[in-house]
Amino acid sequence: MAESSTRTVERALVLLGAVCGAGSITLADAARGTGLSASTALRLLRTLESTGFVRRDGDGSYRPGLRVVQLGAQALGQESLVSLAEPALERLVGQTGESAYLSVPSHDGQGVYLAMREGTHSVRHASWVGRSIPLDGTAVGAVLAGAAGPDGFVVVRDGVEADVTAVAAPVSPGGRVVAAISVVVPSYRITATEARRLGALVAREAEDLLAHIPAGPLGQDLTGEPA
Amino acid sequence: MAESSTRTVERALVLLGAVCGAGSITLADAARGTGLSASTALRLLRTLESTGFVRRDGDGSYRPGLRVVQLGAQALGQESLVSLAEPALERLVGQTGESAYLSVPSHDGQGVYLAMREGTHSVRHASWVGRSIPLDGTAVGAVLAGAAGPDGFVVVRDGVEADVTAVAAPVSPGGRVVAAISVVVPSYRITATEARRLGALVAREAEDLLAHIPAGPLGQDLTGEPA
DNA sequence: AAGGACGTTTCAATAAGTGAAATACAGGAC
């Protein structure tokens, strides 16, 4: 892990995160939220603005700019794990009709959705790519935290999301969990026995994905820790 | 437009762009490409790494990190224009079977794809979100440059992309082009007359989208210029 | 009216950032 760092850059990146997280934020709130003085925050936000990473509304609040969309999409497009997982997600959707997800551990110790395939039964239409996943109370979180047992999957019924059963399985080249495959079903549509059967299916797809991961870079997780 | 700026932050953001653009880059190439000394580039890349924006492979090269994916996806998810355009894109795909796109002008004077709906006939499966569009030789580029005439659309047959006909129409609240709706068809599947008919269809959808744009923030384009 | 919050500008102070130089390592050519 890198040691030396550049304070000014860190501050600007934290501000960028605040803007993207909030969607729209005033200078005062951005400064307060990041612990910077108003003049420092203003200057850093102006830099982010002049480089396209944030933009400013007519009412003065800051919003994400196109540049961060662009770089994020480029980064996602270059993520081999996403394309490697597409067949598995497609098959899961095809076999279950439910929405399937690929998630990875994030830098801050949580998880992040990286890809999704919507189920034919799905009532969700918003993209979940980029969203954080809490480690507690979610099947994905448990899997990323290493809690998948000998079954090779985790079932969480009515966890942080009410009325939903989530089933997840780890992708673990070299023994370290670098990703999770998961499927989400409304609980009214699945019994405990069916959830276990789905778990086996998801685990099999995770194994298949693992078999397609070449040794080398993909053995690392996206936070940069080597396998 | 913002005046004052922070050199150190600008440099780091340029480096981030270089990493995301290249997908994988060595320190030496990143330093060379940005005109920084190797030690400066190293320190800035280390900051980007420690904050999750880039990660480092076992072979030492730098790649985009999860944080930029995350923020980019958050930013995209909060872009109202994208959700407002979804019905138009869906209808175009439904009526034509071809892939439909939403694009916006970018900070560097080109265009960027912001949303796409894949056609049922489509042979493309990669996401185009975040990709740049040259202004020359593309229907979208012409539209974003203001070249749509009284027809309200532009047709480019076999432009920068061989064997493809692209049709685009502007979305122009307050008279300024803030986005383009476009459809792409393999040229073998469409005559010039059909392309004009498709153009009228795309122009109608752009008009419909325009009618759904509330006055205010969406009147600005994503580079931050007010309408 | 007063008070508070916001956004913006100014500028003295300093420490944060810089890059040249040195070093170690790897790979290729001879």
Place this chain on the structure above:
DNA sequence: GTCCTGTATTTCACTTATTGAAACGTCCTT
């Protein structure tokens, strides 16, 4: 084997880039 080139990394003297407190203007609430 030696030599050369290129890479990544560390060091540190130097300076300038960055900071934040203070001042100011605007707006809103009481």
